[in-house]
Amino acid sequence: QSVLTQPPSVSAAPGQKVAISCSGSSSNVESNFVSWYQQLPGTAPKVVIYENNKRPSGIPDRVSGSKSGTSATLGITGLQTGDEADYYCGAWDHSLNVYLFGSGTKVTVL
Amino acid sequence: EVQLVESGGGLVQPGGSLRLSCEASGFTFSNSWMHWVRQAPGKGLVWVSRINSDGGSTTYADSAKGRFTISRDNAKNTLYLQMNSLRAEDSAVYYCANFGRSIWGQGTLVTVSS
Numbered sequence: 001q002s003v004l005t006q007p008p009s010v011s012a013a014p015g016q017k018v019a020i021s022c023s024g025s026s027s028n029v030e031s032n033f034v035s036w037y038q039q040l041p042g043t044a045p046k047v048v049i050y051e052n053n054k055r056p057s058g059i060p061d062r063v064s065g066s067k068s069g070t071s072a073t074l075g076i077t078g079l080q081t082g083d084e085a086d087y088y089c090g091a092w093d094h095s096l097n098v099y100l101f102g103s104g105t106k107v108t109v110l
Numbered sequence: 111e112v113q114l115v116e117s118g119g120g121l122v123q124p125g126g127s128l129r130l131s132c133e134a135s136g137f138t139f140s141n142s143w144m145h146w147v148r149q150a151p152g153k154g155l156v157w158v159s160r161i162n163s164d165g166g167s168t169t170y171a172d173s174a175k176g177r178f179t180i181s182r183d184n185a186k187n188t189l190y191l192q193m194n195s196l197r198a199e200d201s202a203v204y205y206c207a208n209f210g211r212s213i214w215g216q217g218t219l220v221t222v223s224s
Contacts, residue, residue: 003154035209037155044205045147045155047212056212088155098171099145099157099209 004029004089004102011108017077020105022089024070028100032092034072036065037101039086048087049074081109112136112213114206119218126196126222132189132206132215140164140184145209146191148202149217158204159191173199196222 005023012018022029022036036049047056049065052072064075072091076083089102118130132144146158159170159180168180179192189206203217 035212039155044214044216046214050209050212090155090157097169099160101147101155101157104154 004091004100006087006089006102006105008103009106009108011110012079013110014079014081016079017075018079018107020074020087020089020107022072022074022102024072024091024100025093026070027095028091028093029067029072029089030070032094034065034067034089034091036072036074037088037090039088041085045088076107079109083107084109112211114208114213114215116204116206116215116218119204119220121221121223122196123224124197124222127192127194128196128220130191130193130204130206130218130220132191134187134189134208137208137211137213139182139187142208143210144180144182144189145207146180146189147205147207147214148200149205150199150202153202156202161189193220196220198222
């Protein structure tokens with residue numbers, strides 16, 4: 001089954017910002033909530049954005065989510081070394097009747 | 111404390127079976143839809159299955175249909191994944207998750223090998 005499309009990697013210097021795109025279709029990203037997951041090496045995924053743009057408690061406001069049409073974006077400003085991780089988007093697909101994850105993006109702090 | 115704790119992973123031979131468990135605490139499990147997600151070594155996240163709050167409705171990824179069965183015991187606050195006819199490509203860390211409350215377990219490793 002298909003996945004949502006993300007860039008393999010993004011990078012920026014400490015204090016700068018990165019944006020990670022998640023491209024889907026009308027049956028998933030456009031019509032259902034998008035979540036974003038952070039996975040630090042060797043650990044379980046952690047939700048950093050749910051319902052397109054909401055942050056769970058404990059997630060700083062440096063992290064933001066947005067959606068437009070069939071694409072969603074995760075933004076991280078004031079980049080810190082602790083932000084180095086793999087990030088995945090996810091959304092339900094009502095045509096396939098499955099939950100889809102993005103291919104994952106590795107964030108590197110230069 | 112809100113948490114999900116998986117167990118039941120291990121080494122199994124191809125064609126064998128394994129039952130994973132996920133014990134929930136700190137939230138109303140019986141009101142929650144629950145999911146299983148897996149991640150092969152060095153690979154991305156892959157959704158496996160979901161079950162509604164009373165266990166009456168289940169959904170599977172194509173890779174799990176006919177081989178895996180998701181179930182739950184709300185009296186025990188526990189989610190299960192029965193995996194049969196296991197293949198090498200089923201080797202992965204298996205996570206249980208409550209998407210609605212943004213809760214994930216720490217995962218349990220399944221290795222299918224002779």
